[in-house]
Amino acid sequence: LDTRKTTPGLRRLEKYAVRCGGGTNHRFGLFDAVLIKDNHIKAAGGIIPAVARIRQKLGADRPVEVEATQLEEVRQALTAGADTILLDNMSLETIREAVKLIDKKAKIEVSGGVT
Incomplete structure:
Protein backbone atom coordinates (compact mmCIF):
# COMPACT_ATOMS: atom_id res chain seq x y z
CA LEU A 1 0.00 0.00 0.00
CA ASP A 2 1.44 3.34 -1.01
CA THR A 3 1.21 6.67 0.75
CA ARG A 4 -1.34 9.36 -0.03
CA LYS A 5 1.55 11.85 -0.19
CA THR A 6 3.07 12.21 -3.64
CA THR A 7 5.38 14.61 -5.44
CA PRO A 8 3.50 17.50 -7.10
CA GLY A 9 3.03 16.75 -10.79
CA LEU A 10 4.19 13.13 -10.47
CA ARG A 11 1.20 11.49 -8.77
CA ARG A 12 0.13 9.31 -11.70
CA LEU A 13 3.69 8.13 -12.36
CA GLU A 14 4.36 7.37 -8.69
CA LYS A 15 1.06 5.52 -8.30
CA TYR A 16 1.82 3.53 -11.46
CA ALA A 17 5.30 2.64 -10.15
CA VAL A 18 3.79 1.23 -6.96
CA ARG A 19 1.40 -0.97 -8.98
CA CYS A 20 4.24 -2.13 -11.24
CA GLY A 21 6.14 -3.17 -8.12
CA GLY A 22 3.21 -5.28 -6.89
CA GLY A 23 1.80 -2.75 -4.41
CA THR A 24 -1.63 -1.20 -4.23
CA ASN A 25 -2.67 2.43 -4.17
CA HIS A 26 -4.06 4.14 -1.09
CA VAL A 34 -12.35 10.80 2.31
CA LEU A 35 -9.71 11.14 5.03
CA ILE A 36 -10.99 12.85 8.17
CA LYS A 37 -8.07 14.34 10.11
CA ASP A 38 -7.87 16.13 13.46
CA ASN A 39 -8.69 19.57 12.04
CA HIS A 40 -11.84 18.21 10.34
CA ILE A 41 -12.87 16.49 13.58
CA LYS A 42 -12.50 19.74 15.53
CA ALA A 43 -14.45 21.73 12.92
CA ALA A 44 -17.31 19.20 12.88
CA GLY A 45 -17.52 18.91 16.66
CA GLY A 46 -16.25 15.34 16.89
CA ILE A 47 -15.66 12.15 14.93
CA ILE A 48 -19.27 10.99 14.88
CA PRO A 49 -20.67 14.26 13.48
CA ALA A 50 -17.78 14.48 10.99
CA VAL A 51 -18.50 11.02 9.56
CA ALA A 52 -22.26 11.67 9.59
CA ARG A 53 -21.79 14.90 7.64
CA ILE A 54 -19.64 13.16 5.01
CA ARG A 55 -22.13 10.29 4.65
CA GLN A 56 -24.99 12.79 4.32
CA LYS A 57 -23.18 14.80 1.64
CA LEU A 58 -21.53 11.98 -0.33
CA GLY A 59 -23.57 8.88 0.47
CA ALA A 60 -22.47 5.52 1.81
CA ASP A 61 -20.51 4.52 -1.30
CA ARG A 62 -17.52 6.80 -0.67
CA PRO A 63 -15.02 5.14 1.70
CA VAL A 64 -14.37 7.16 4.86
CA GLU A 65 -11.10 6.94 6.78
CA VAL A 66 -10.71 8.50 10.23
CA GLU A 67 -7.41 9.48 11.83
CA ALA A 68 -7.18 8.40 15.48
CA THR A 69 -4.41 9.22 17.95
CA GLN A 70 -5.92 7.54 21.02
CA LEU A 71 -8.19 4.60 21.82
CA GLU A 72 -11.25 6.75 22.55
CA GLU A 73 -11.03 8.13 19.01
CA VAL A 74 -10.85 4.55 17.70
CA ARG A 75 -14.05 3.74 19.60
CA GLN A 76 -15.76 6.81 18.17
CA ALA A 77 -14.63 5.97 14.62
CA LEU A 78 -16.08 2.48 15.01
CA THR A 79 -19.35 3.88 16.35
CA ALA A 80 -19.49 6.30 13.42
CA GLY A 81 -19.01 3.46 10.92
CA ALA A 82 -15.62 4.45 9.49
CA ASP A 83 -14.41 2.12 6.74
CA THR A 84 -10.74 2.59 7.68
CA ILE A 85 -9.08 3.84 10.85
CA LEU A 86 -5.64 5.44 10.63
CA LEU A 87 -3.75 4.84 13.87
CA ASP A 88 -1.45 7.84 14.00
CA ASN A 89 1.55 8.32 16.30
CA MET A 90 0.48 5.59 18.73
CA SER A 91 2.84 3.48 20.81
CA LEU A 92 3.20 -0.16 19.79
CA GLU A 93 1.20 -1.24 22.84
CA THR A 94 -1.64 1.17 22.02
CA ILE A 95 -1.62 -0.07 18.41
CA ARG A 96 -2.02 -3.63 19.68
CA GLU A 97 -4.97 -2.56 21.84
CA ALA A 98 -6.54 -0.67 18.93
CA VAL A 99 -6.23 -3.68 16.61
CA LYS A 100 -8.05 -5.83 19.19
CA LEU A 101 -10.71 -3.16 19.61
CA ILE A 102 -11.25 -2.80 15.85
CA ASP A 103 -11.45 -6.60 15.47
CA LYS A 104 -11.94 -6.59 11.68
CA LYS A 105 -14.82 -4.06 11.86
CA ALA A 106 -12.77 -1.63 9.76
CA LYS A 107 -9.56 -1.61 7.78
CA ILE A 108 -6.50 -0.45 9.70
CA GLU A 109 -3.64 1.83 8.66
CA VAL A 110 -0.73 2.74 10.91
CA SER A 111 1.56 5.75 10.53
CA GLY A 112 3.91 7.96 12.46
CA GLY A 113 6.70 6.82 14.71
CA VAL A 114 6.37 3.06 14.26
CA THR A 115 9.76 1.35 14.34
Missing part, protein backbone atom coordinates in the same frame (compact mmCIF):
# COMPACT_ATOMS: atom_id res chain seq x y z
CA ARG A 27 -6.18 6.45 -3.22
CA PHE A 28 -5.71 8.72 -6.22
CA GLY A 29 -7.30 11.85 -4.81
CA LEU A 30 -10.08 13.30 -2.73
CA PHE A 31 -12.60 12.11 -5.30
CA ASP A 32 -12.33 8.39 -4.43
CA ALA A 33 -12.07 8.40 -0.61
